Amino acid sequence: MAPTAAFRAHKLRMMEKTHGELQSAISRIVNGRPRRVPKGSKLTVNNVAKEAGVDRSTIYKFHSAILSDIQSRNSTTPKAVLKEKRSELAQATERVKGYRQMTQEAQADKEKLLQVNYRLNQRTKDLEKLLEQRDKVIKELQKKLNARDSGKVASLERSAARKLPVHR
Numbered sequence: 001m002a003p004t005a006a007f008r009a010h011k012l013r014m015m016e017k018t019h020g021e022l023q024s025a026i027s028r029i030v031n032g033r034p035r036r037v038p039k040g041s042k043l044t045v046n047n048v049a050k051e052a053g054v055d056r057s058t059i060y061k062f063h064s065a066i067l068s069d070i071q072s073r074n075s076t077t078p079k080a081v082l083k084e085k086r087s088e089l090a091q092a093t094e095r096v097k098g099y100r101q102m103t104q105e106a107q108a109d110k111e112k113l114l115q116v117n118y119r120l121n122q123r124t125k126d127l128e129k130l131l132e133q134r135d136k137v138i139k140e141l142q143k144k145l146n147a148r149d150s151g152k153v154a155s156l157e158r159s160a161a162r163k164l165p166v167h168r
Helices: 002-030 045-052 056-062 064-163
Strands: none
Touching: 002 045, 002 056, 002 064, 045 056, 045 064, 056 064
């Protein structure tokens, strides 16, 4: 029985060693640093077997966990990435819609402000014209007042000169 136990122990050690080599091969392929297969190779049973230096039937017969790992990585990774990218695209599309709406609202506000600005400019011009007219009227009235006052001053001076006795 001793040879059988030793054989089993050896077989177990070899399976563990092969398992470790297969795990390392998967890691190297996934990280883009393979030693035996071309860089950028896909994660397949054949490429993992070549990278680990074992026959691919070894994976099917003795390493079902490795086979499951390869299958799960291949089935979930691209799908997960695709799902994530689609989600990002949908979010970006929604943001773009929001930005378009904001842009349209800003354009409408700009148009309204341009109209208000135009009306205010017109009103300012009208008020400036009114101020000019008012200033002209005030100037004319001041001239008349000054002329009338100067006439009164002259007549006051004459009347004052008549009433004052002349001293010689």
